[in-house]
Amino acid sequence: MNYVLDFRGAEVGGPVIPGRILRIDGLPLGTEDDLRRESKITFLLHGFNVNRQDGTDSLLRLANRLPSASDGAIVAVLWPGDHWVRAVSYPFEGNDADDSAAEMARFIDRVVRSGTPLFFVSHSLGARVVMETVSRLSGDRYPIRQICLMAPAIDDSSVANPEKYRLAVATADRVAVLASRKDLVLTLAYPLGDFLQAFIFFWKDEVGLALGYHGPKPSGENIIPAQVYHVQIPDGKDSGHGDYVPSEPPSPNQRSAADFANEVIQGADRPQYS
Secondary structure, three states: OEEEEEEEOOOOOOOEEEEEEOOOOOOOEOOHHHHHOOOOEEEEEOOOOOOHHHHHHHHHHHHOOOHHHOOOEEEEEEOOOOOOOHHHHHHHHHHHHHHHHHHHHHHHHHHOOOOOOEEEEEEOOHHHHHHHHHHHOOOOOOOEEEEEEEOOOOEOOOOOOOOOOHHHHHOEEEEEEEEOOOOHHHHHHHHHHHHHHHHHOOOOOOOOOEHHHHOOOOEOOEOOOOOEEEEEOOHHHOOOOOOOOOOOOOOHHHHHHHHHHHHHHHOOOOOOOO
């Protein structure tokens, strides 16, 4: 069954609010009580600069292309990683991602039964929401099965860094990363946005290349954890930042990304992008 979990206080931008399950006219969606009874849950998260309506539409399209998750709940997660000034707001959206993760962890602790296996699929800055959420959850209470990060807009060393997400990675069966060097957003905009974010917030964040550009890198003496699986999209596919979550109709690259995510959720030994 499909669900829509909303942490937004407005259609565009706005504050992070406690999560609530939406009912949308004309769509067969589950309720919070239904979600409490689910035995397996896959959370889907959009990235930066996506409003409520576009997030709902695109994530439900992605849900329909994930048959491996259809034997449980598929939850489209809406969070306010956008603003009416659009891309200019990027340096400030890391705070919204972290606040959304805190609320998401609270929602899971409140609603999801202990022992329920959890799966995550994200695009772009949604990876930060996912990894921060997993960092806040108890691995003893919730088995973290598969995490699929498509074009993740987080630092390339963060999955190996003990001060970032290394411990979260250790709680998961696998963290699969899908990356592309043809992604101009991550090639050009991410390093600049990362620099501005670090400057504005007094160097709280490191400045570096994105995990979704060329995959994971060691962090100092800390090697890449064995749970991290990386697939680099061939340059000849010319896969840009919008070539992951399906549009209508989906492009060939979007179909390939969805198929990759489906194989990750399925637990395939070596998911492929083809």
